[in-house]
Structures are given as C-alpha cells and as structure tokens.
Amino acid sequence: MVKRPMVRQFLEDAFAGESKAHMKYLIFAENAEKSGNINLAKMWRAIAHAEFTHARNHFKALGYLGTNGENLKASLDGENFEIEEMYPAYNVVSELQNEKEALRSIHFAIEAEKIHSSMYKDAIEKIEKNDDLDEKEIYICNVCGYTTEDSLPEKCPVCGAGKDNFVKF
Amino acid sequence: MVKRPMVRQFLEDAFAGESKAHMKYLIFAENAEKSGNINLAKMWRAIAHAEFTHARNHFKALGYLGTNGENLKASLDGENFEIEEMYPAYNVVSELQNEKEALRSIHFAIEAEKIHSSMYKDAIEKIEKNDDLDEKEIYICNVCGYTTEDSLPEKCPVCGAGKDNFVKF
Numbered sequence: 001m002v003k004r005p006m007v008r009q010f011l012e013d014a015f016a017g018e019s020k021a022h023m024k025y026l027i028f029a030e031n032a033e034k035s036g037n038i039n040l041a042k043m044w045r046a047i048a049h050a051e052f053t054h055a056r057n058h059f060k061a062l063g064y065l066g067t068n069g070e071n072l073k074a075s076l077d078g079e080n081f082e083i084e085e086m087y088p089a090y091n092v093v094s095e096l097q098n099e100k101e102a103l104r105s106i107h108f109a110i111e112a113e114k115i116h117s118s119m120y121k122d123a124i125e126k127i128e129k130n131d132d133l134d135e136k137e138i139y140i141c142n143v144c145g146y147t148t149e150d151s152l153p154e155k156c157p158v159c160g161a162g163k164d165n166f167v168k169f
Numbered sequence: 170m171v172k173r174p175m176v177r178q179f180l181e182d183a184f185a186g187e188s189k190a191h192m193k194y195l196i197f198a199e200n201a202e203k204s205g206n207i208n209l210a211k212m213w214r215a216i217a218h219a220e221f222t223h224a225r226n227h228f229k230a231l232g233y234l235g236t237n238g239e240n241l242k243a244s245l246d247g248e249n250f251e252i253e254e255m256y257p258a259y260n261v262v263s264e265l266q267n268e269k270e271a272l273r274s275i276h277f278a279i280e281a282e283k284i285h286s287s288m289y290k291d292a293i294e295k296i297e298k299n300d301d302l303d304e305k306e307i308y309i310c311n312v313c314g315y316t317t318e319d320s321l322p323e324k325c326p327v328c329g330a331g332k333d334n335f336v337k338f
C-alpha cells in the first residue's frame with residue numbers, strides 16, 4: 001500500500017480522473033448507439049474498460065479494496081454522506097438560484113440514494129449471517145436511477161417514466 | 170443548461186462523486202464475484218447503473234453532452250491532459266518518494282492513454298468523412314488496460330499478462 005501523503009493524494013486524484021473518464025466514455029457510447037454509430041460506441045466502451053482497470057489499480061494501491069463486509073460499509077457511508085451532507089447543500093443553493101435543471105437532477109439522485117442506503121444497511125446484516133444475499137431481481141429506472149427490489153412498476157414513482165425504461169438486474 | 174457558477178461547480182462535484190461511486194461499486198462487484206457472492210455482486214452492479222443515470226443527468230445539465238465529433242474531441246483532450254500533464258507530474262513525485270506500487274499503477278495508465286489518444290485522433294478524422302468507424306475488434310488487457318485493435322497478443326506487451334486476461338470488444 002502506498003504510504004506517502006503526496007503520492008496518496010495524487011492517486012486519489014487519478015482515481016477520480018479515471019472514474020470520470022470511464023463515466024464520460026459510457027455516456028458518449030450510449031449517445032453514439034442512439035445515433036446508430038455502433039462501431040464508434042464499441043470503441044468508447046472498450047476504452048472505458050481500460051480506464052476501469054486504471055481506476056482499480058489506483059484504488060488497490062491506496063489500500064481501499066476490503067472484504068465484502070468492509071466494502072458494504074464503505075458503500076453505506078458514501079450513500080449517507082450524499083443524503084445527509086452533499087445533496088441537501090447543493091439543493092438549497094439550487095433553490096436559492098432557481099436552477100431548475102439542477103433541482104431535477106439532484107432530486108432524482110437523492111431519492112435513489114435513500115433506497116441505496118437502506119439496501120446496503122440490510123445487506124450488511126444479511127452478510128454477517130450468511131455468505132450471500134438472497135437471489136432477487138433488481139429494477140433500475142434508466143431515467144432517474146430509482147431502484148426497487150419489488151416487481152417492475154407500471155411507471156417510475158420518482159420521475160414518471162414508463163416501465164419500458166427500467167433495466168432489470 | 171445550468172448557468173450560475175456555484176450550481177455549476179456543485180454539479181461538477183456531484184458528477185465526480187457519482188462517477189467515483191459507480192466505479193467503486195463495479196470494483197466491489199468484481200471482488201464479490203471472485204469470492205462467489207453472486208447476488209451481492211448483482212446488487213452492486215444494479216446500484217452502479219443507478220449512479221450512472223445520476224452522473225449522466227448532471228453531465229447533461231452542465232451542457233457537456235455534444236455531437237459524436239464533439240465528444241471525440243473532449244475524449245482526446247482528456248487523454249492528452251493525462252499524458253502531457255497529470256501522469257508525468259504524479260510519476261516524478263512517485264519516483265522521488267520511491268513509491269513502487271504507485272509507479273506501477275501510473276506506468277500502466279500512461280502506456281494505455283497514449284494508445285487511446287491516437288485512437289481518438291484517428292476516429293476524429295474518420296468520423297469527418299464517414300458516419301461510423303470500420304468494424305474491428307478491440308482487445309483490452311484486464312490487468313493494465315493495454316489496448317489494441319490488432320490481433321489478440323500472446324502476452325500483454327506492457328504488464329506481461331497472458332492472453333486469457335484480455336477482454337474482447
């Protein structure tokens with residue numbers, strides 16, 4: 001594990017940079033698929049995977065990959081930070097400045113993060129008793145990220161998108 | 170598009186936060202698959218997709234999603250920043266402090282980014298003349314991110330991993 005603070009800070013920044021590059025390429029790939037540019041999309045998806053390996057190497061060098069239980073705890077802490085600190089602060093400033101598109105984007109995120117927090121909390125309890133979670137389907141709204149383990153809803157309770165917009169895992 | 174500078178800064182930070190959460194969950198999912206925890210891995214992959222939709226909404230609200238040509242230009246600029254500015258600076262400090270694990274992780278990234286830069290440069294030229302790229306296979310080393318459009322190599326020229334470690338796109 002990397003010890004020196006300056007190099008640790010650089011690896012943190014590189015992890016953020018690789019994660020953002022990976023995300024941009026996935027967004028660009030999806031957009032290229034929509035315009036029918038299949039080979040261009042494939043190039044973006046392939047390079048996105050290369051950026052995944054870079055982010056993973058930096059993350060491991062920082063000593064951040066733990067056991068499944070530790071990784072669940074890290075996931076829960078991240079969601080709770082977003083729900084309790086980050087998004088409420090961003091939201092109140094977006095209200096002050098009446099930035100409607102930001103308010104929409106922040107609202108979608110915070111509603112999903114609340115569900116994620118509760119899923120990770122449940123998973124921590126289950127993983128303490130059993131090796132794995134029970135097998136069940138998970139549905140994600142492809143517009144707003146609304147997440148449900150129940151049945152596929154007729155329409156998304158957060159953004160109103162129809163059931164065709166859900167991705168099943 | 171969001172206009173006010175403070176809200177734009179917050180959305181930039183939220184895009185980074187969602188991209189990092191998405192990346193962590195993919196890393197945690199891969200790790201859970203390795204330990205045989207298939208349902209736990211599925212939960213992380215599903216929630217990662219929700220974070221993808223959040224990052225995409227913030228990115229669009231910032232006005233960053235362009236045409237395929239503009240998105241290629243943005244991809245090229247990002248790779249060139251990493252090659253010319255970011256990784257050389259991180260590398261020289263890692264050498265100074267003899268942080269071997271960081272040197273390895275940075276070396277893997279910079280070798281792949283050079284290839285990505287040249288792929289994006291070629292793609293910009295091709296997309297100006299034709300709608301899409303030619304159909305061809307792309308192989309990514311799952312250890313270091315080495316990227317090639319030629320045939321599958323016997324072993325990775327950057328990290329030495331065998332051909333079983335390559336992912337084909």
Ligand SMILES: [Fe+2]
Binds near residue numbers: 018
């Ligand atoms: Fe990279």
Ligand SMILES: [Fe+2]
Binds near residue numbers: 079113190220
């Ligand atoms: Fe979340």
Ligand SMILES: [Fe+2]
Binds near residue numbers: 157159161
């Ligand atoms: Fe939705």
Ligand SMILES: [Fe+2]
Binds near residue numbers: 187220
């Ligand atoms: Fe999110």
Ligand SMILES: [Fe+2]
Binds near residue numbers: 021050051282
């Ligand atoms: Fe790259």
Ligand SMILES: [Fe+2]
Binds near residue numbers: 310326327328
């Ligand atoms: Fe490699």
